[in-house]
Amino acid sequence: MWCQIIIGDAREVLDQIPHSYVDLIVTSPPYFALKKYPEHPKAIDMSSLEGYLNDLREVFGKCFSVLKDGSFACVVVGQYTSKDSSFFIPGHLVKILEDVGFRYKREHIWVKPKGTQGIWNRGTTEFLKKPYPRNTMINIQHEHILIFQKGNDKRIYEKEKLTEQEIKEYSWSVWKIPVSEVKEHPAPFPEEIPKRLIKMYSYQSEIVLDPFLGSGTAAKVALDLNRNCIGIEVNPEYLPLIKRSIDLTQKRLLSSVDFKIVRYDMGQLIELPVRSEIVFT
Numbered sequence: 001m002w003c004q005i006i007i008g009d010a011r012e013v014l015d016q017i018p019h020s021y022v023d024l025i026v027t028s029p030p031y032f033a034l035k036k037y038p039e040h041p042k043a044i045d046m047s048s049l050e051g052y053l054n055d056l057r058e059v060f061g062k063c064f065s066v067l068k069d070g071s072f073a074c075v076v077v078g079q080y081t082s083k084d085s086s087f088f089i090p091g092h093l094v095k096i097l098e099d100v101g102f103r104y105k106r107e108h109i110w111v112k113p114k115g116t117q118g119i120w121n122r123g124t125t126e127f128l129k130k131p132y133p134r135n136t137m138i139n140i141q142h143e144h145i146l147i148f149q150k151g152n153d154k155r156i157y158e159k160e161k162l163t164e165q166e167i168k169e170y171s172w173s174v175w176k177i178p179v180s181e182v183k184e185h186p187a188p189f190p191e192e193i194p195k196r197l198i199k200m201y202s203y204q205s206e207i208v209l210d211p212f213l214g215s216g217t218a219a220k221v222a223l224d225l226n227r228n229c230i231g232i233e234v235n236p237e238y239l240p241l242i243k244r245s246i247d248l249t250q251k252r253l254l255s256s257v258d259f260k261i262v263r264y265d266m267g268q269l270i271e272l273p274v275r276s277e278i279v280f281t
Helices: 010-016 049-066 089-099 124-129 164-170 192-201 217-224 236-246
Strands: 002-007 022-027 067-077 103-111 142-149 174-176 207-210 228-233 258-263
Touching: 002 217, 002 236, 010 049, 010 228, 022 192, 022 217, 049 067, 049 089, 067 089, 067 192, 089 103, 089 142, 142 192, 164 192, 174 192, 192 217, 207 217, 217 228, 217 236, 228 236, 236 258
Parallel strands: 002 228, 002 258, 022 067, 022 207, 103 174, 207 228
Antiparallel strands: 067 142, 103 142
């Protein structure tokens, strides 16, 4: 197995990945207008909805190119609500990915149970102060997991199967999963989400890509599930967190995983392994 963590702008890094190289994309793009992200000159534009969506369009257009035909892209995204405005970001994302060539397939709703506080409840405090009709604000406790496919390949391989329990849990449209306890990132997602998506839409030894790696969760889970992985993160401030998430202990480094950190932002070249096809019988 191998894993490459690439520090750099996804819009530039994706140009260095061969066409149809990746088997699955699992990602959660930065949340619109969330001010807690560290500033970076090449980060996704947060100054306006138009700029934000244009940047995501560019990234996902390049994701489409590197994804194999018939493979899937899974995007975890929340909506934006404030006292003065609301934007249904999942709807915008569906249109963007369809525009660049993806086919929208389905969605899961991720419900954060037991009153876990959402990140889009800026106006609820004002509502509590003035609890009057027409001044209502809601505390959003869910996010959307959007599933897309490149092309229309319907081939099914029987080499691996989900367990009966996994089928019962994964097939529901609503997933009740507690939020991540990682504190160093403003919007980490729990390991259970990429675990389910990777098991549902890929096979062992395939390649999983996260173009917005953040805290490193998707890469960590991909390795745990015996998948190769590519993680792209624009902000080097998250590199220590990524290393901890992936558990770069001596045990991991001495395992069969070929792990590499590439500072593309500092001029290092990206050299990905030659792709070897998996033969299913």
